[in-house]
Amino acid sequence: MRGKEKRWYSSCKWFVVLVILAVLIWVVWFVFFSYAFCDTRDCFNSRLEGCNKAKFVGGEEMIFEYTIKGFSNKGCEVRVQLLQGELNNQDSEKLETYEMTCYLPEGVIMIPEKNIGKCTGLLKEGLQDLVIKKLHTYLVQNLDNLNLDTLNVSEVN
Secondary structure, eight states: HHHHHHHHHHHHHHHHHHHHHHHHHHHHHHHHHOOOOEESSSHHHHHHHHTEEEEEEEOOOSSSEEEEEEEEEEEEEEEEEEOOOOOOOHHHTTTTEEEEEEETTTTTTOOGGGGGGEEEHHHHHHHHHHHHHHHHHHHHHHHHHHHHHHHHHOOOO
C-alpha cells in the first residue's frame, strides 16, 4: 500500500506543478500579448490617449483595423491594416491586407492615417500613390482651365 500512496502523491505533485505552470503562462500572455477590443470610436480614442493596448475596426470610405501596440521610443505605436478599400476604387482594393505602423505623440487623439508622415509600411506607400494618381487625374482634367487662368485669358464661348 505504501508504494501506491507514493505514486499517487508523485502524480498529484506533477499535476499541481502543471496547473501552476499553465496559469503562469496564461497570466504572462494576458499581460503582454492581449488587447482590449473596442466597439466604438470613443472607446478607441480613450485607449489611444493613454496608449493602452487595444484593437478597433472602423472607417467611413475604407475600413481599417487599428491595433495600439503601446509605447516605443518613437511614440505611441499603432498598426493600421486596410481591411476593405473604397468600393468604387479598384486601386484602393489592391491595398487590402496591406499594413503600416504609425507613431503618434503621447496623449494625442487622432486617426493615425490622417498624419501619414508619421507612418511607415506598404500601406503608407500605397495610399500616397492613390493621392498622387488622384492629383494627376485632376490636373489633366483641368489643364485647360489652369492654362487659361495662368495666362489671364478669358475663355471665348
